[in-house]
Amino acid sequence: MGVISAIFLIFVTLFFPPIGVFCVAGCGPDLLINILLTLLGYFPGHIHAFYVEYIYYERREQARTGCFTASRAPGVYSERVQSGGQNYGTIVQPVT
Numbered sequence: 001m002g003v004i005s006a007i008f009l010i011f012v013t014l015f016f017p018p019i020g021v022f023c024v025a026g027c028g029p030d031l032l033i034n035i036l037l038t039l040l041g042y043f044p045g046h047i048h049a050f051y052v053e054y055i056y057y058e059r060r061e062q063a064r065t066g067c068f069t070a071s072r073a074p075g076v077y078s079e080r081v082q083s084g085g086q087n088y089g090t091i092v093q094p095v096t
Contacts, residue, residue, distance in 0.1 A: 017049035059084030
């Protein structure tokens with residue numbers, strides 16, 4: 001995603017937070033949590049959505065520069081977000 005798509009994602013998240021979470025995390029626990037938070041109140045859904053998007057783009061930038069964070073971000077359950085979209089869906093070979 002480039003800068004224009006990131007800005008578009010922010011605008012989409014402003015109007016309906018679960019769509020923004022779905023774009024970066026896919027269909028999983030983070031999306032379900034965001035839907036429930038949005039139903040409970042409009043602002044908790046926004047806070048969670050922007051947090052998930054922030055972690056995604058922060059980890060993505062770290063992966064591009066080569067410095068990976070070993071710790072997991074609290075409250076984010078998607079491996080795609082945790083890795084910044086890098087190596088999503090691949091199997092890591094064991095170290096021998």
